[in-house]
Amino acid sequence: MTTHLHILKGCAPTPLANYLKALGILRLVGEQADLKARGWWEGERFCLLTTLSKEELERFFLEDYAPTPLVAPWNGGSGFFKKDNRKAILAIRSSSSERFEPFRQGIFQAEQILGDLTVKPEKKQKLAIQRKSVLAWRGEHRKWLDAAFVLDESREPIYPSLLGTGGNDGRLDFTNNFMYHLVLLFLEKSSTRSSGNETRDLLCNALWSDLTRHLEIAAIGQYQPGNAGGANSSTGFDGGNLINSWDFVFAMEGALLFTSxxxxxxxxxxxxxxxxxxxxxxxxxxxxxxxxxxxxxxxxxxxxxxxxxxxxxxxxxxxxxxxxxxxxxxxxxxxxxxxxxxxxxxxxxxxxxxxxxxxxxxxxxxxxxxxxxxxxxQPRSSLIEDLAGWMDRLQSRSRDGKATARLIHAERRLADAVFAALTHDHTSDRWQAILLAAVEVETLQATGTALEVGPIPRLRPEWVAAVDDGSAEVRLALALGSAAAEYDKRKPVDSVRYHLLPLEPKNAGRFQLADKRLVNDPRVVATGRDPLRDLAAIVERRLIESAQKGQRRSRLVAASGCEARLNDLAQFLRGELDLNRLFGLARAFMAIRWDRWSKAFQPKVNQKNHHPEECWLALRLCCLPWEITENLDIPADERIVRLLLAGDASRAIEIARQRLRSKGIRPPIYAGMTDPQTARRWAAALVFPIHRRTAQNIVGYLSPTMKGAARA
Incomplete structure (x- = not known):
């Protein structure tokens, strides 16, 4: 048997009217003409494979197509009541055409249910009509009922949005409109329609996108927004609604498939x-x-x-x-x-x-x-599960009517970022955008908003691979995000996260509250306004807390393999990095489950070997969390950070130089100075934990005669 491939140029995925039109054509051909007809989408067109030739397909719709009965007696404006426009329903009811026999049966059953009711039904009457229809209707018009609404367990109607509220959208009743277009196409008597020329022209326009001059001024409802008319929709103040009657008919026929x-x-x-x-x-x-x-x-x-x-x-x-x-x-x-x-x-x-x-x-x-x-x-999509519950609570809070505009916008940006990452090719910047948007929410929470949502929840280490773009920002963010006083059985003890948010001492996943407000915690020193100031404040706070415990250590160590490298620190000190992105990613990394961390998750490493300038390296050796070797221990000096924050780099360098010389390290420095802004950047750079081996290399670099002793 010969099959024919038809490219239906009049059917496209958008607008919705054209999408439903394609489904309606397949449904009608498959039910009434060719049971084996097949359809699919190719590009922006719908393809139909059928035994019907082009002429036979057109002839089927013009001569044999039997419209599905669409009747909605529960709706005012449906054509069943005195004040309705009843022209179309009366024309079909009195028609002797065989193709309208199922329609006449549907109208008859609807009238039986209505009984003597001649005015628009009230709410209770509408519900009664719907319930009776569900129980009594049999035949082709049942398809429409099942698509227009369903009754829930309490026998209350639920309306799928595709067909409005039971087959109407405001004052526009879809069923009466459907009948109106059927009458225009098949029953209205005029010089052109009697010969079928106008109906054929409109059909060719609907199927093949041929030109036509016979569009009607009529409503199409929600399905074709571009043709909905209204103010400023045309060259005048107000535009009309020009549509093809076949388009509306096919769209309604296609909508019936959305019931199951x-x-x-x-x-x-x-x-x-x-x-x-x-x-x-x-x-x-x-x-x-x-x-x-x-x-x-x-x-x-x-x-x-x-x-x-x-x-x-x-x-x-x-x-x-x-x-x-x-x-x-x-x-x-x-x-x-x-x-x-x-x-x-x-x-x-x-x-x-x-x-x-x-x-x-x-x-x-x-x-x-x-x-x-x-x-x-998308292989990384499972990572969103870490944020799913948190985002649910955040969305609920942003819609409760008391949410601030900032919270609503922050929730929206986070949702946009997640949606983009899941629906596009994988790129690290999309996954970075998710974490940065989450940090924006958390920063807003620090002001006392949406505290019940909680801080960013625990994240899997796989997030690091997802956001890794090979940049120094990611590597330094990892060093800072993993920073803690120490690691005990691979678990961080006293994470730096406590310096950004007031969190419960034994649970960094919950805010510390008093009377439903954030407690005023002196450990929280990062304000989120100035990244350099915040980073330096963390270093200063750690040194103060160490001194209070009788220690002289910075108490900042990183997870294994996350330590900062000298090349990345050199870029930071030269001001070449995006501080907001670095600090934002670091805040998100603070939520990582570090007990699950392994070197397999380490980001890409830049193989370049650049060192920061000698002055800063000397400062760095005076701010360590441990001794360099058993025989080389340089206690931290909190005066260095304080002087750098005050812009007095020369005195800070002199203190560092003297301390190193007292330990036998003779850096090639006799004096040093820099501008106040750079001094503050030097202080901020001390927050990134380095590896003990890196400290040993610095000793060897500053004092080559100490190279062997530094590794002893």
Whole structure:
């Protein structure tokens, strides 16, 4: 048997009307003409493979197509009541055409349920009509009912957003509009329609995108925002709604496919908008600011597939409607992106077009395309699990009506960063953006906002590999982020994180609160305003605390393999690094589970061998957490940091020079000085822990005669 491939140029993934139109064409051909017809998406067009030739396909729709009965007697404006526009429903009811016989049966059953009711039903009457329809309706019009709403366990209606609120959007009733366009195409008598020329021209425009002059001024609702008309939509003050009647008819026929067992699953976490295939809660993550639009009706992600699929295949896919995250269905955009990145989607789906049902200006709802999401495996997507619960609490807090604008924007930036990392190719900058956005939230929490959410939760060491771009910023951030007083059985003791946030002494994952407010902890010395000042303040605080314990140590050591290297420190001292990025990543790294750390997670190493200048190296040897060797111990001197912060580098260098000479180290320094800004940078650089072997190398570099003794 000969098969024909048709490229339906009039069907595209956007707008939603054209997407539904493609599905409607496949459904009608598959049900009424060719059971083995197949369809798929290729580029921006829908492809149809069928035994029908082009002429036969057109003839089928013009002569044989039997419209599915779409009737909604529960809606005012549906054509069943006195004040409705009843022209279309009466024309179909009185028609003798065989193609409208199922429609006439649907109208008849609806009238039976309504009984003597002739005015728009009130709320209780509407519910009663819906319940009776669910129990009584049999036949083709049942397909519409199952797509328009479902009853929950308490027999209350749930309305999938695709069809508004039971088949209407505001004052626009989809069923009456559907009948209106059917009458225009098949029943209205005019000089052009009687010969079928206008209807044929419109069909060719809908299928093949041929030019036509016969578009109608009519409403299309939410499905085609660009043709919705309204103020400033045309050359005048107000534009009309020009549409092709076939487009609306096909779109409604396609919408009937979005009913299945998925609409009957009542997940306690799902909202009413999430009762239809691939429908989820709304969130602004991943698209431009929504401004003043409301998205209370959620989103729907429409699947695209490239393998030829029959109507049965498509129905099964929509019936499964799987965007699965572990054992649960995804109910938010970020969860859906996580599921997609782990291939937890229905088989055969290769991409999704994301639509948001947005309310604009309080006037109407529009199905706005928010982007396309490719289905691809993202091996690092599981890292988001570390932040998932924290982000849930943060989102809930940002929507409670008491959230500040700064918190709302910070939550949005974090969600955007996560969404971008999950839906694009892996690049370290995208994963860095996640951590930096999380730090922005935590910095805001330090002012007393959203404390119940908690600080950044514990992170897996794999985050380091995800953000590693080979830069000195990442390596130095790792050294600082892992810094602690010591490591006991691979666990950090007294992390530097306590200098950034008031945290519980034995639990760095919880804020220390008093009367639901952050305690005033003197250990918190980093304000987040000036990275250099904060880094130097940490060094100074550690030296003060060490002195209080009768020690003369900096008490800053790094996790094994995370120690700072001299080449990276040289770049820091020359002012070549992005301090905000470095400090931000370091704050995030402070949340890493260091007990799980291994050298396998170490970032890329720069093999260049540059040393900082001798003056700073001398200062560094006077601010160590341990003795260099058994025979070489240089106690730390807190005066050095204090002088550097005051801009007095010359006195700090002199103190360091004298201390080194007293230990037999003779650096090639007789005096030194620098400007106050550089002096503060020198103080800040002392916060990065170095390896004992690095200290030994510094000794050998400053005093070659001590090279052997420094390694003894």
């Amino acid at each position: 067992c998925a609409t009957r699953r009542f997940d306690p976490q799902a909202s009413s908008q999430a009762s239809a295939p691939f429908a989820i809660r709304s969130h602004a993550a991943g698209f431009a600011t929504p401004g003043f639009e409301k998205a209370q009706r959620g989103e729907q992600w429409m699947p695209l597939w490239r393998q030829p699929a029959t109507l049965a295949d498509l129905s099964a896919m929509l019936g499964e409607a799987r965007i699965q995250l572990g054992r649960q269905s995804a109910h938010r955009p970020i969860d859906a992106a996580r599921a997609i990145s782990r291939l937890g989607v229905a088989r055969g789906v290769e991409a999704f077009v994301r639509y948001g049902y947005l309310e604009r200006n309080g006037q109407s709802n529009l199905a706005v395309p928010l982007g396309r999401i490719e289905v691809r495996y």
